Amino acid sequence: MGEDTREYWYNTETGQVEEGRRSDWSKVMGPYPSREAASHALEQARARSAAWDAQDEAER
Template structure:
């Protein structure tokens, strides 16, 4: 099954079919080579979303705190 999947190698910035590289350098698995090629964009979108969630969590309650 792993040989039928695609991975994005973060060192070479290339798509690989199957587990060719050590796991610290692989993003995936993906069903298609095109999906694997889009891995950096997926990571960026997810990182931005997580950062926005973290910021919202950090600011939770600050705008609606009752005046003392």
């Protein structure tokens, strides 16, 4: 039994998930531990940005 060390990246240019980083760093988000997590990269980024914006607004 080996440890699963695969990493997945979301390619913002193609909208595809890549196993292993094959594209230029400026076009990918990650790494993510699973294909499923990588497929939701943009949703996660939007949610984090919204939370940070709300926190900034609350601090003003």
